[in-house]
Amino acid sequence: MDPLIPLRLPVTGLHGPVYEQLFALYLGIGIVAALLVFSLMAYLIHRYRAAGPSDVDPPDAPRAGAAPIERGDCRVPLVLALLVTLVLFSVSLGTFDTIALYHDEPNDPDALRIDVVAYRYGFSYTYPDGSVVVDNLTVPVDRTVVLKITSTDVFHNFAVPELRLKADAIPGHTTMLWFKGDSPGTHRIQCMELCGTDHGAMVGSLRILSAPEYDQWVARGG
Numbered sequence: 001m002d003p004l005i006p007l008r009l010p011v012t013g014l015h016g017p018v019y020e021q022l023f024a025l026y027l028g029i030g031i032v033a034a035l036l037v038f039s040l041m042a043y044l045i046h047r048y049r050a051a052g053p054s055d056v057d058p059p060d061a062p063r064a065g066a067a068p069i070e071r072g073d074c075r076v077p078l079v080l081a082l083l084v085t086l087v088l089f090s091v092s093l094g095t096f097d098t099i100a101l102y103h104d105e106p107n108d109p110d111a112l113r114i115d116v117v118a119y120r121y122g123f124s125y126t127y128p129d130g131s132v133v134v135d136n137l138t139v140p141v142d143r144t145v146v147l148k149i150t151s152t153d154v155f156h157n158f159a160v161p162e163l164r165l166k167a168d169a170i171p172g173h174t175t176m177l178w179f180k181g182d183s184p185g186t187h188r189i190q191c192m193e194l195c196g197t198d199h200g201a202m203v204g205s206l207r208i209l210s211a212p213e214y215d216q217w218v219a220r221g222g
């Protein structure tokens with residue numbers, strides 16, 4: 001079913017469900033944290049509002065330029081700090097698992113290996129036979145594709161939003177990213193790291209072709 005307000009792009013690909021689960025976890029924690037913070041804020045605003053023009057501040061109210069007066073003990077901040085540590089630690093485990101899935105390529109001898117070079121303002125793709133294509137990446141369906149991503153100038157980020165794929169392209173460094181197209185189709189590729197004036201135009205497309213169509217495309221010379 002289409003959402004009422006299309007805030008999010010459609011999801012496809014092998015990494016989609018994993019990405020979406022992690023996103024939902026962060027969103028859920030974010031909503032709970034926001035509700036707690038804003039309710040406490042509303043309560044405190046109401047509780048400590050001035051009763052009238054003649055109302056004076058309590059003696060321990062914070063004052064500009066003066067060190068705050070100590071009150072209470074350290075148990076509350078300690079419990080809060082432990083709680084936050086616990087939440088961040090558990091979400092970071094999920095995050096590291098997801099990063100491992102994205103970057104650790106499967107052991108597939110039939111994988112198609114493509115070198116991706118990002119530059120201002122585009123991406124170039126070098127296939128195993130040495131042929132180079134710019135902007136548009138073409139791959140066969142149902143075959144593991146391993147991308148080795150780097151950059152020649154500044155930081156870029158190679159992303160295929162609908163496949164929930166995203167990896168940094170950093171000069172002097174290679175980032176691995178793998179995926180497998182599960183159905184033929186065309187998806188937008190875009191740079192997701194602000195890299196200069198034409199960053200917004202640093203787009204291309206990922207074409208996932210059926211095996212015979214891909215073979216024809218290779219035979220035609222890309």
Ligand SMILES: [Cu+2]
Pocket residue numbers: 118119121155156157191192193194195199202
């Ligand atoms: Cu860029």
